[in-house]
Amino acid sequence: MTQADELTALVREVEQHTAEIGWDQPAQLFAVVPTAELLAAQPHLAGQVDAAAPFTPIAQDALPSPDLADALATIMWPDEVAGCAVVQEIMVAPPGPDTGAAPTPEAGYREARLVAAVLRDGPAACALRMRDPRSAAEEQLIESADLAPNLVGALRRTFAPA
Template sequence: MTDEPADPRSLSVRRVIVELERHVATAGWDAPIRVFALVKTAGALERDPSLANRLPTEVINAATEDLDHLTAVEQEGLPEAQNLEELLHQIAWPDSVDGAAVVVERTVLPPEAESQIPDDEAAAIEWIDRHPDRRDVRLGAAVLRSGEYCCAVRARDHDSDDSVAVGRDLAPGLVEGVAATLD
């Protein structure tokens, strides 16, 4: 499931979400939410030339060839939050950040199972954990201030780089939440 972007910014955002999902995958499953600032590499190098001493040569070369090349900067020390939505509501980026990305794990059920979920939160969690059709997935969304975005989805039961779905509309709610942090 892949839709191919045509313009350079869309290609850059696609590249960065694929790289981030693969990076996060190296830590395995049952991981915390990961949040990244996205900056145009060429612009970051212009603002801080000393970055050239800290970035790999291939990144500097890519930024020279592609002014839309993005570098992801993982954010540490995130604010305490009960859930992803609460966390995203606490994040605001300075103008020097060109975009943002989030990678998070979720459990999904087929649509027909959703009406059967118990109302009690503790019972619902237990019911979902035992449901035979549940799937654990890792969702990633990268969004630029200019409006381009891309998603990546990896299922735990198909845990390989070549089984990651990449496209624009795979996680619309996550895209919306990430985009709101850029307003």
Template sequence: MQLMPDSPLRQAALEIERHVAAEGWDQPPRLFALVPTADLIAREPALADQLSSDPASITPIEQELDHDRELEDLLTEIEWPDSVIGCAAVIERIMLPPEAEESLPQDPDALLAAAAAHPDRREVRLVAAVTRGKQAHSAVRAKEPADAELLEGPDLVPGLIEHLRDTLT
């Protein structure tokens, strides 16, 4: 049973999640340009057999990143060409239950150490995808258990969605 309305953006986000998940955990952040599949096939006809024949589909194209910098910092410098209709990012983070937040230190380094050592921490993979038309889709998967359900929706990771939207203006 599918709970989310389907769309080309949702399909692209889920394709990215499957692609990254196939390579396991403990990966650096990943960034993808989203382009209309029909445009890509028009420019590169040899790819037609490898891509969706749906004229509305979106193809993710992975970008190279400088892994010495935080993704959020890199996103402040990115501007996409008009041929890119959207973008997506994948990051792994530690999430804590809301009640743990009030006891966390303010210092960023101490905060990271406290979060990493917290007994109720959950390691998660976050996927966010946005289009110039302001559509968004996101997905979250916990590292544990190994068969953790993929949660998805338009705004599960609002901060990352906003960072991505800022690259499209």
């Protein structure tokens, strides 16, 4: 399995974890660490993480700012962190020309959960799940590394030298 495949699997895991909590959640940041290194440093976690997974996401405290861009601009990771992931709920514009309408469901916008992740000097992965306002059922997970290039760039900058 390539690093890109491993990161895609991690994005699915983070999205599933977030889906279990439900909608209407604030943005959440995760450190991505090598599972083997995590278990070597903290063997008591052996029953709580998937030892076969190459990476483990670790939820971080609440972001320091409600504005995701501002929050990410203040974050720097220690060397032990191999990557990071973020989950945020967004509004997806309807197809067609931009009408300048406010991003509301009444204007045709749809709510979605976006997960983006990067590895330090490595690949990126993203997934998007639309929310169906008419039912409790969730729609198919859309996966593509280029779903959120600006967010991926902001995540990469959290690894830039100070």
